[in-house]
Amino acid sequence: MLSIYSVEEASARILKRRPFDETVVPPAVAESLKATFGRPLTPAEAVAQILSEVRREGDPALLRWTEKLDGRAPDSLRVPQEELDEALAALPGNLRYSLEQSIARVRAFHQRQPLTSWISQDLGGTLGQLIRPIRRVGLYVPAGTAPLPSSVIMTAVPAQVAGVPEIAIVAPPVRGTGKIAGVILATAALLGVSEVYTLGGAQAIAALAYGTQTLPAVDKIFGPGNLFVTLAKKQVYGAVGIDSLAGPTETVVIADENARPEWVAADLLAQAEHDLLASAILLTPCRRLAEAVSQAVGRQLETLSRAEIAASSLAARGGAVITRHLEEAIGLSNAYGPEHLCLAVADPWRWAERVTSAGGIFLGENSFEVLGDYIAGPSHVMPTGGSARFASPLNVWDFIHIISLIGLTPEDARRLGPSAALLARSEGLDAHARAAEVRQ
Numbered sequence: 276m277l278s279i280y281s282v283e284e285a286s287a288r289i290l291k292r293r294p295f296d297e298t299v300v301p302p303a304v305a306e307s308l309k310a311t312f313g314r315p316l317t318p319a320e321a322v323a324q325i326l327s328e329v330r331r332e333g334d335p336a337l338l339r340w341t342e343k344l345d346g347r348a349p350d351s352l353r354v355p356q357e358e359l360d361e362a363l364a365a366l367p368g369n370l371r372y373s374l375e376q377s378i379a380r381v382r383a384f385h386q387r388q389p390l391t392s393w394i395s396q397d398l399g400g401t402l403g404q405l406i407r408p409i410r411r412v413g414l415y416v417p418a419g420t421a422p423l424p425s426s427v428i429m430t431a432v433p434a435q436v437a438g439v440p441e442i443a444i445v446a447p448p449v450r451g452t453g454k455i456a457g458v459i460l461a462t463a464a465l466l467g468v469s470e471v472y473t474l475g476g477a478q479a480i481a482a483l484a485y486g487t488q489t490l491p492a493v494d495k496i497f498g499p500g501n502l503f504v505t506l507a508k509k510q511v512y513g514a515v516g517i518d519s520l521a522g523p524t525e526t527v528v529i530a531d532e533n534a535r536p537e538w539v540a541a542d543l544l545a546q547a548e549h550d551l552l553a554s555a556i557l558l559t560p561c562r563r564l565a566e567a568v569s570q571a572v573g574r575q576l577e578t579l580s581r582a583e584i585a586a587s588s589l590a591a592r593g594g595a596v597i598t599r600h601l602e603e604a605i606g607l608s609n610a611y612g613p614e615h616l617c618l619a620v621a622d623p624w625r626w627a628e629r630v631t632s633a634g635g636i637f638l639g640e641n642s643f644e645v646l647g648d649y650i651a652g653p654s655h656v657m658p659t660g661g662s663a664r665f666a667s668p669l670n671v672w673d674f675i676h677i678i679s680l681i682g683l684t685p686e687d688a689r690r691l692g693p694s695a696a697l698l699a700r701s702e703g704l705d706a707h708a709r710a711a712e713v714r715q
């Protein structure tokens with residue numbers, strides 16, 4: 276069942292701004308933090324402790340935290356090449372076909388994002404910019420409660436399209452085994468990525484950011500993850516680059532009276548099953564639809580393998596909201612800035628024009644979000660926690676940096692120097708002014 280809220284109730288609860296540091300954690304998570312750290316800690320404090328231990332000690336801290344949080348440390352942090360090859364050889368043919376189909380579509384989409392260096396002599400002097408791929412990147416692949424090989428594709432393919440020469444993948448082991456799920460290893464092998472480490476959570480992010488005896492530090496960290504991964508990325512930012520805050524999944528579905536309740540319910544549940552902290556919200560002016568979706572959610576939950584997670588996240592962070600009209604639904608969604616916005620309405624392209632903030636817009640009931648998760652083409656790594664107001668889905672430009680080119684002749688220097696000197700004096704910077712004046 277899905278709770279049904281008025282706009283006012285929802286604004287005070289499920290549609291409230293949600294910065295990661297202030298995430299209210301479910302009692303089960305608070306309990307596990309207390310048990311793990313021996314004292315009550317916020318997730319941000321727990322992450323800070325892990326980061327500082329890994330920074331200080333390197334590999335020993337990685338092995339200790341992996342044992343503690345994932346049930347068993349790996350025999351070696353770096354996955355041997357034979358294990359990657361074996362995983363690929365063991366991949367069932369139909370799954371390999373689907374992975375290859377996904378890779379091809381994601382590659383084709385990202386090849387449309389232009390990466391152009393340019394040089395111009397029309398701007399007074401020779402000016403331009405060089406595009407350079409980031410030298411070494413780390414990709415986080417989530418696998419705490421479910422291994423996500425799709426996240427290997429959604430991060431590694433744009434990195435490859437951008438021309439990144441060194442790609443390191445980290446993923447947590449299957450609980451208690453010390454080994455990464457075979458399907459993740461196989462997907463890395465399929466993409467030709469051979470540097471893979473058995474590491475998850477904040478400890479993985481610390482290793483990528485600071486480097487250890489086994490894992491050389493990267494220049495920028497990419498990829499989605501749970502609250503701990505996302506807080507860790509936020510805390511290491513500056514020592515290293517990060518793509519965005521792609522934390523626990525969020526979905527807003529805006530539906531009109533013609534939407535199919537069973538489909539809307541299935542789409543909400545598909546994202547609610549990701550995490551206790553996931554959020555799946557329906558906005559609709561049609562109370563009849565909200566009630567039918569609520570019933571359908573109840574029915575479908577009965578046969579879901581991850582019903583417990585989906586039911587908890589829906590109860591704490593999900594619901595149906597009755598709006599006065601579709602305009603109001605769009606306004607609420609824009610203020611919330613969801614990771615995914617699904618428009619199950621007549622003429623979705625018209626409504627999309629009014630959207631100002633969302634990671635991705637899914638237009639109409641056939642563009643359902645699960646297709647975006649796996650195979651549509653754009654990366655499924657998208658900003659959450661309200662950061663879609665200022666951040667973008669993962670793309671090839673995240674993997675490059677720009678170097679400005681400034682090439683001026685003596686004549687350009689004489690022409691521009693006096694203004695530079697005046698501007699320098701207005702800032703009280705004499706040495707700057709003189710560097711311009713000596714060339715006059």
Ligand SMILES: NC(=O)c1ccc[n+]([C@@H]2O[C@H](COP(=O)([O-])OP(=O)(O)OC[C@H]3O[C@@H](n4cnc5c(N)ncnc54)[C@H](O)[C@@H]3O)[C@@H](O)[C@H]2O)c1
Nearest residue numbers: 417418419420447475476499500501521523524550656657
């Ligand atoms: N926004 C996006 O683009 C996007 C895409 C895919 C997945 N996701 C999200 O990725 C997440 C995957 O989560 P997951 O948990 O299955 O896997 P995960 O790999 O993100 O996290 C697992 C790790 O979390 C750490 N951890 C767990 N409990 C902890 C505790 N009490 N204290 C300290 N560390 C702890 C452990 O080290 C574990 O290895 C979900 O929230 C999902 O919604 C987001």
Ligand SMILES: N[C@H](CO)Cc1c[nH]c[nH+]1
Nearest residue numbers: 423425426524525648655
């Ligand atoms: N819905 C997730 C993005 O928030 C992506 C994903 C991967 N696997 C399944 N779903």
Ligand SMILES: [Zn+2]
Nearest residue numbers: 545546549648
């Ligand atoms: Zn998903």
